[in-house]
Amino acid sequence: MAPRECEICQNNRAQILRPKNHARICAPCFTALFEQEVAETIESSNLFQPGERVAIGASGGKDSTVLASVLKTLNERQKWGLDLVLLSIDEGITGYRDHSLEAVKRNAADLDLPLKIVSYQELYGWSMDQVVAQIGKKGNCTYCGVFRRQALDRGAAMLGVGHVVTGHNADDVAETVLMNLLRGDLPRLSRATSIVTSTPSAAKAKSADGKVTMTNVKRSKPMIYAYEKEIVMYAHHKKLDYFSTECIYSPEAFRGSARTLIKNLERIRPESILDVVKSGMDMARLVPQEQGAVPEEVEMTGRCGDAKESGGEMAAMERKLQQDEVAATNGIGVEIQLPRSSKNDRELGSAHAHSRETVALKAANDHPDGQNHDRDQLAPVTLPTRTKMKQKPAGRGAEKRTLPPKQKLGQCEKCGYLSSQAVCKACMLLEGLNKARPHTGIEVG
Amino acid sequence: MAHDPPNNPPISGPPQCARCPLPSLAVLRLHPLCPTHITQYIHTKTIKRLETFRTRYSSPNDPPRRLLLALSFGVSSTSLLQILDLHLAGQRERVGRAGVEVRVLWVRGFNEGEEGKEEGEGQGEGRMQRLRERHPAHEFATLELASVLNLVPGLATSLLPNPDLDASTPTSHRLDALLTSLPSASSRADLKRTLLHRLLLHHASSTHCSALLYGSTTTLLAERTLAEVASGKGFALPQLITDTPATTSEGGVQILHPLRDVLRKEIQIYASLVSPTLTSFLIPEQPVGAKAVVNSRDATIEGLMRGYFEGVEEGFPAVVSNVVRTVGKLQVQPKLEREEKVADCEVCGLDFVQEGEVERSRVCGGCVRMLGHAS
Numbered sequence A: 001m002a003p004r005e006c007e008i009c010q011n012n013r014a015q016i017l018r019p020k021n022h023a024r025i026c027a028p029c030f031t032a033l034f035e036q037e038v039a040e041t042i043e044s045s046n047l048f049q050p051g052e053r054v055a056i057g058a059s060g061g062k063d064s065t066v067l068a069s070v071l072k073t074l075n076e077r078q079k080w081g082l083d084l085v086l087l088s089i090d091e092g093i094t095g096y097r098d099h100s101l102e103a104v105k106r107n108a109a110d111l112d113l114p115l116k117i118v119s120y121q122e123l124y125g126w127s128m129d130q131v132v133a134q135i136g137k138k139g140n141c142t143y144c145g146v147f148r149r150q151a152l153d154r155g156a157a158m159l160g161v162g163h164v165v166t167g168h169n170a171d172d173v174a175e176t177v178l179m180n181l182l183r184g185d186l187p188r189l190s191r192a193t194s195i196v197t198s199t200p201s202a203a204k205a206k207s208a209d210g211k212v213t214m215t216n217v218k219r220s221k222p223m224i225y226a227y228e229k230e231i232v233m234y235a236h237h238k239k240l241d242y243f244s245t246e247c248i249y250s251p252e253a254f255r256g257s258a259r260t261l262i263k264n265l266e267r268i269r270p271e272s273i274l275d276v277v278k279s280g281m282d283m284a285r286l287v288p289q290e291q292g293a294v295p296e297e298v299e300m301t302g303r304c305g306d307a308k309e310s311g312g313e314m315a316a317m318e319r320k321l322q323q324d325e326v327a328a329t330n331g332i333g334v335e336i337q338l339p340r341s342s343k344n345d346r347e348l349g350s351a352h353a354h355s356r357e358t359v360a361l362k363a364a365n366d367h368p369d370g371q372n373h374d375r376d377q378l379a380p381v382t383l384p385t386r387t388k389m390k391q392k393p394a395g396r397g398a399e400k401r402t403l404p405p406k407q408k409l410g411q412c413e414k415c416g417y418l419s420s421q422a423v424c425k426a427c428m429l430l431e432g433l434n435k436a437r438p439h440t441g442i443e444v445g
Numbered sequence B: 001m002a003h004d005p006p007n008n009p010p011i012s013g014p015p016q017c018a019r020c021p022l023p024s025l026a027v028l029r030l031h032p033l034c035p036t037h038i039t040q041y042i043h044t045k046t047i048k049r050l051e052t053f054r055t056r057y058s059s060p061n062d063p064p065r066r067l068l069l070a071l072s073f074g075v076s077s078t079s080l081l082q083i084l085d086l087h088l089a090g091q092r093e094r095v096g097r098a099g100v101e102v103r104v105l106w107v108r109g110f111n112e113g114e115e116g117k118e119e120g121e122g123q124g125e126g127r128m129q130r131l132r133e134r135h136p137a138h139e140f141a142t143l144e145l146a147s148v149l150n151l152v153p154g155l156a157t158s159l160l161p162n163p164d165l166d167a168s169t170p171t172s173h174r175l176d177a178l179l180t181s182l183p184s185a186s187s188r189a190d191l192k193r194t195l196l197h198r199l200l201l202h203h204a205s206s207t208h209c210s211a212l213l214y215g216s217t218t219t220l221l222a223e224r225t226l227a228e229v230a231s232g233k234g235f236a237l238p239q240l241i242t243d244t245p246a247t248t249s250e251g252g253v254q255i256l257h258p259l260r261d262v263l264r265k266e267i268q269i270y271a272s273l274v275s276p277t278l279t280s281f282l283i284p285e286q287p288v289g290a291k292a293v294v295n296s297r298d299a300t301i302e303g304l305m306r307g308y309f310e311g312v313e314e315g316f317p318a319v320v321s322n323v324v325r326t327v328g329k330l331q332v333q334p335k336l337e338r339e340e341k342v343a344d345c346e347v348c349g350l351d352f353v354q355e356g357e358v359e360r361s362r363v364c365g366g367c368v369r370m371l372g373h374a375s
Ligand SMILES: [Zn+2]
Pocket: A006, A007, A008, A009, A010, A011, A012, A025, A026, A027, A028, A029, A030
């Protein structure tokens, strides 16, 4: 193809074809435009307060490395006056974090930003390696996921920082939108498309003088409109130093499936990624109130594993849905369910599935004739025991989305983290772990 | 048959039907069923979606309500016609009258021309004629897809005015020019489907039909859900996927998908049991594998989703249903912010939220992208 000149400066040779609009531009124009677009996202949604202390969730990977570089640049250029700090979580997985933490350290030095590394060990009393040693490789992803979701907030609270920005990009968000459509999880779909997570996550922190304080931690995604491909290009042209590997533990089938779809969509029509993000934001506005709130920090932050099509999670979901269907076909399904008490809720995994199986067996001779059932009237299939929170829908127009002023959410009685249950998921998991190895609860600070 | 007592089934043979002692033919939603009970199952699932049109809700003096069935000669819509036909015949026998009257509309120029293989004129007409003979109780009509450009006001002006093609140019040429001007195979498929919908709705309303019936199965609706999301039309999912409730369509035309609780593979099994056979009416489907090739220029989002859900339906049918059920939980319209208002898109006709001073704001974001005018 004949060399073309940059559509913007009309001077340099075009090196880059932008996936989202097919513009052919040169590298300097690209990096300038990339930064400008992140700045627009930030300014149009009033993400930051002047002088605000902001922690950048830094994993050493490309997304957070680019985010840190762009924010550092913009903070100076746009005179936002932010007090930026890099915050890294050390899960304690030998051979996984070591190298990426080195990358974060080099970044901190290059960008001249302070770096705080908080370990699972410090936050939870357990490193992931220890968790794996205790429970084996199977199922440890649950731990990694639950711990990780809270780790940035807890770490921020430890630092006394009220705002954490993460490197989620358009591809991540698009993937999460499709994934949650497949899983039928509208609250998470809403949450994934919010630039600012509408539910502030609270975390209890002990300051240096031993005082315990509650910090509301706000989360935001300044790169929600940035293509993964462009992030890689930005890192390349800015010669940023990042570490590329993904968590070595188990994959999530739905995410893997959604990711494959997103990659294929991008090949057919690159604009689709932003269209999925836009669709997700619009759909968030259609989620009815009672479906709109996600009381806990349950959004998938960071991903666990480059998902292979293992199908395990999908198969489990399929079984559950089929059982629900059978239960719904028979009026009896509803009555046989276990009485709801908080004790049972905590064991919903096994107990619930068990009761459903009973139903399925009893119903095996029943004909699916659709005479007396209307599944659509029944409770949503996802996590039936989650308490519904009455509050504003998470999804409003993304640009105008700000934190609702006051919210009454439950807090974990052990650690103070926002939770719909008396004890948050992390504390529940820790309880189990600590039973086997006598240990204290979460000792924050 | 008689010397093959059902209470002594062959050990390696198919399991017994869950409803009767006959051997089962297939397993539907965990239940092995015999041909009779498969047919009954599909009929029940389908007719249940048409509850509002039951005879008991109308008085014998009312004229029967009209339903417009969109026929594509695919397995689903052809089977839907079969189901309705049998149901109404049964009703006439039992109650002496049918509460509804079915009109069948086939739109020429929609599903032909894929892969450049135009189905011969005569072939389509031939199918139509044979189907009319098979179902003499119903009225059949044929329209040209391109005619929508003249029929639906606003379309011609919002879709591209190529100065060389004025109103005197035949609509089929205008449509061809329009399709060629689009940026991708996906856009072309989207526009054709959009125009088809508008034509069907227009026809339904001008012929005083109470409802427009599509043959969309659960699987197709799930595919369309993800395809629409990928085309920026997430805002319109309830309008596109969910059945119109009877109450909100006063005077208007309800849009219904009576096969929405039936999987594609289930309707295929059903169709294979219909006698006399439906095969000679059906337009043969292209193998999905060819459609799903992602790297080809002709790859479409629709085709990608078709291939994807074929796999999901095979292993995880309940996940397919769950996608459609999830869309059913969405509200039709969002709460509006102060400066927003709802308008109907001049191209697709769907309600969308006008966001401030967008150029061409009479057209929704999804259609702007489809037409490739995004800057
Ligand atoms: Zn340039």
